Structures are given as C-alpha cells and as structure tokens.
Amino acid sequence: MTQQSSPVERRPANQGPKAAARNRAALVVAAREVFAEHGLGAPLSAIARRAGVGQGVLYRHFPDRTAMASAVLEENVRQVEQAAAEEGATLSAVLGVMTWHLTESAAFIGLLHADGATNLSDISAHAVSLSGRVEHALRVHLPPGDRLAASDDLMLAVAMVSGAVTGPTREQRERRALAAWRLLDVEVGPVRPYEV
Template sequence: MPTDRSNPRPSTRSNPGPAAAARNRAALLEAAHAVFAESGTAAPLSSVARRAGVGQGSLYRHFPDRVSLVAAVVEENVDALEAASAAGAALPELLGLVTRHAIESVGVVDLLVEDRPGRMLELRDRVAAVLAAHR
C-alpha cells in the first residue's frame, strides 16, 4: 500500500536542534568535572558523554579533543573564581575555592601545561589578578 508522503506522521521525538547546544555544553562540562575528579583526565570521554546524557558526536562538536575539554573545565573554574570575587567573596573564601578546584583537578594542570602552556599562563594570570585585588 503506498504511503502519502505529503502528510507524514508526526514524530514522537522532538529534536530541539541548535537550541540544545548551550544545554549540552553545560551538561558536558558538569559531567567532565565529575568524571575527571573521580577518574582523572585519562578517563574515557565516552564516560563524560554518557554522564552528560548526550552522544559522543555532541561532545566532539563542542570539544574536538581531550585537551579542549580539559581547558574548558579549568576555564570554568577560573570563571567561578572571578564571579565569586565580583560578588564580594573574602580572600579566605576565594582561597578555599582555588584549593577545591586544585584538589578536583589533579592531573588537569599537568595535561594543559604540557599541551597548551600559553593558555595555562593566561588562566594563571586571571587567578592572580583576582587574588591580588584582595590584598
């Protein structure tokens, strides 16, 4: 029996398309924080995608390689530090945040320093500027 292609059945799955991009990126970064804290930066990236609830294609669209994902995790930590400072956090609170990020990111810094030393220097300078403002 021929099908009427002019009136296709509506799909039961909706595809949010580009609207999901920001949500997927945020989910991937949240998952990467957790996976890297638990298993280190050598953890399978498929674990990050699975924990984020997205496919590996989405992961690689946002982060073409492991170092790009790791750099984004570190940058997000620096963004959080800057936001805490702008919100009026005191120096002990900021140092606690830096310490927490350092503990969660064991191995992250080594990977970035080895692969992208210039990027690490830029992030270091941002952290130094936040802390210097609280002298």
C-alpha cells in the same frame, strides 16, 4: 510496507541552540567529575555517558581532549573570577571557591602548577594565562602588607596547598586542602562552587 509513526512515537522537536548550550554545560560538568575520578586520561566516552549525550555531541563541542580540558579549566577560572568580583568579596571567600575547584578538578591543580617553561604546548600556554587570571583574582583581595603579597608567595602558597590535595574521595581531598591552608595560617571561607 513503511510504518507510519503515531503522534505519540514522534521524536521530540529539535531544541536547537537551547539544547546545544545545555549539552555543552553538561559536558563540562561531567568532564570535571570524570577527570577528578580518573585523571585527565579518562575516556572521553565516559564523559559523554556521564553528561547523558552521545559521543557525536561531545565531539561537536570539543574536537579533542585538549579542548575538553581547556573548557573545564576555563569554567573553573571563570567561577573564581566571579567570586572575586562579587560585591563585598573577601580573600577567604574567594579561596573557598578556589579550594572547591582544587578538590573537584585534577586539571585545575595542573593549571595552578603551570610555569613559564620555554617548551610549552598550546594547553600549557593557555594554562599559564589562566593561572595568571587566578592569581589576579586572589591578589585583588590581599590586604596591604599581607605576608602573601610578596611577588611569588601567593601562588607558592596555592601550589603548596594544591600539592596536598590528594585522596580517593572529595571529602578527603577537601580535608587535606583545609589542613594545608591552616598550616599556612590562611583563613579559608566555605568550600563551595560559585553560584550566581
């Protein structure tokens, strides 16, 4: 005998594209957090659990670890670019957003250390492109004649700071990042994510 479900027991209606966009955004946030806590080798199942979705949903959006890491990197860069494009943006404000991403995302630190090596994988080639976008977003706000304006000095300073971003907690990583910027005599605005 089959049991009929009562109206109370019915599954919620499929919310279609709305749920898909929410799930994808939750997965990117969860991946950033899990990668920051456990590195890029963290199990993808931990990301799905943190996002509150099943692994099937994760794989529907991100077929592999490379796609997941790329999505996190893309979101980090997009936020830095949005902060740079904001009316009245300053270099210190954009550096505050970028520094937040450094303290939150191990993958973002790797991105900023991407170089033009000849033997690049797909993710490395993508990372070089994204790193160039970060440099452009920062360079737009460098005052004329700034000491970081020389060809490689800006990204060298960023790489030096990102190398200092270590520690088991976000607070420790932020403290070290801000100390590194101070040592370089660079003013950094509030360390925060970019919010619309």
